[in-house]
Amino acid sequence: MLIENATLADGRVRDVRVDGDRIADIATDLSPSANEAVVDATDKLLLPGAIDAHVHFRQPGYGHKETWETGSKSAAAGGVTTVVDQPNTSPPTVSGDAFDEKADFAQQSIIDWGINGGVTAEWDPDSLFAKPLFALGEVFLADSTGNMGIEADLFADAVARAAEEDVVVTVHAEDATLFDESAKETDDYDAWSAYRAAEAEAAAVERALEVGGDSAAQIHIAHTSTPEGADLAHDAGASCEVTPHHLFLSREDYDDLGTKGRMNPPLRSEERRAGMFERLVDGTIDIVATDHAPHTAEEKDASIWDAPSGVPGVETMLPLLLEAAREDRLSYERVRDVTAANVAEVFDLPQKGHVKAGYDADLTLVDPEASREIRGDELHSNCGWTPFEGRRGVFPELTMVRGDVVYERDADGTDSFGDADGQNVRG
Numbered sequence: 001m002l003i004e005n006a007t008l009a010d011g012r013v014r015d016v017r018v019d020g021d022r023i024a025d026i027a028t029d030l031s032p033s034a035n036e037a038v039v040d041a042t043d044k045l046l047l048p049g050a051i052d053a054h055v056h057f058r059q060p061g062y063g064h065k066e067t068w069e070t071g072s073k074s075a076a077a078g079g080v081t082t083v084v085d086q087p088n089t090s091p092p093t094v095s096g097d098a099f100d101e102k103a104d105f106a107q108q109s110i111i112d113w114g115i116n117g118g119v120t121a122e123w124d125p126d127s128l129f130a131k132p133l134f135a136l137g138e139v140f141l142a143d144s145t146g147n148m149g150i151e152a153d154l155f156a157d158a159v160a161r162a163a164e165e166d167v168v169v170t171v172h173a174e175d176a177t178l179f180d181e182s183a184k185e186t187d188d189y190d191a192w193s194a195y196r197a198a199e200a201e202a203a204a205v206e207r208a209l210e211v212g213g214d215s216a217a218q219i220h221i222a223h224t225s226t227p228e229g230a231d232l233a234h235d236a237g238a239s240c241e242v243t244p245h246h247l248f249l250s251r252e253d254y255d256d257l258g259t260k261g262r263m264n265p266p267l268r269s270e271e272r273r274a275g276m277f278e279r280l281v282d283g284t285i286d287i288v289a290t291d292h293a294p295h296t297a298e299e300k301d302a303s304i305w306d307a308p309s310g311v312p313g314v315e316t317m318l319p320l321l322l323e324a325a326r327e328d329r330l331s332y333e334r335v336r337d338v339t340a341a342n343v344a345e346v347f348d349l350p351q352k353g354h355v356k357a358g359y360d361a362d363l364t365l366v367d368p369e370a371s372r373e374i375r376g377d378e379l380h381s382n383c384g385w386t387p388f389e390g391r392r393g394v395f396p397e398l399t400m401v402r403g404d405v406v407y408e409r410d411a412d413g414t415d416s417f418g419d420a421d422g423q424n425v426r427g
């Protein structure tokens, strides 16, 4: 296939030839050979497919919230070509057998994938590390969905073992001893943010970095929600994520969101949100990952203390960032780096994350001016809603994984999807 006249993130206009799984050639003057399919990409932006290092696709156990089929379609329609699934499924992914059970479900994925191993008191590290794991994590320092919070000693043992195995450890960093119990006196939505206080994140990030330093493990802090947490990670030489919801939503949005704004770590003040966006732009924060954590609207329809934590996001990450780039709030190169190149570097994916000859042809094509309103009922997740309802996004029109078109939106807005040919990126 020849993609003609594509604009790359740095503004260069190039022809891109895809041959089999790989990008074969990038130049200014390629002409189609006989029978070669041609995509006219004039005035379109060609980006490396996004690598979302943090999703919860819910199978095994909770297919009513999301399945690998619906989750991967939602990802593809949002320009995401690789996802990494987290361990709080049923059974939790804490043994070799549980890994295999999840990998069977992942055969339904239309995009590439990785599976993280989790840590609980019942985990079986020997059988788990024998599998082609993506990383260890998210390791829960406090309870979240699935109640997989662990004790300090077990965390230290798990980090030491991961260092021996040369596997990255991703950490859900909140310290439950610093949660503000007095916040429980009201049923206001905002009480969730008051309860899971910002200080609880910084304290847990510090502990994770200390434990990581002791055993020379590679620590990656998942979903940092505070400038304090991100700065601690960055200054210690660790990598960290931010989610789209911590970049684009704050405590001021609870009035609109209700319990749909409940997640862990919680939404923060408008000032902290702006601080996270600044750190995304200036390079303090390495990557954006969605923490795509779907629950049904019915499940979310409860009091702030009873509703499950988590919001979907895999389909809207790149569209929201591209909208911010369209408004000149960050550069297209930065969008490319935080969604693809940096993720490939942090997690050692040498074939992915770049529009360059020799790399996997994981690509997404967008009209950078085609901004539209985000509507939950037009998205492809099983959960059917989005916390970004009514905001604007720039959605892809074509997504490709290793040279196969997995998503295409035609001129009248009809979506089509590819087959379930996704592969484990750890082989």
Ligand SMILES: NC(=O)N[C@@H](CC(=O)O)C(=O)O
Pocket: 056, 088, 138, 144, 145, 172, 262, 263, 264, 265, 291, 293, 294, 309, 310, 311
């Ligand atoms: N973020 C959330 O609020 N929920 C996640 C779990 C997690 O990432 O902590 C979920 O799986 O529902």
Ligand SMILES: [Zn+2]
Pocket: 138, 144, 172, 222, 223, 264, 265
């Ligand atoms: Zn988490």
Ligand SMILES: [Zn+2]
Pocket: 054, 055, 056, 086, 138, 291, 293
């Ligand atoms: Zn998560």
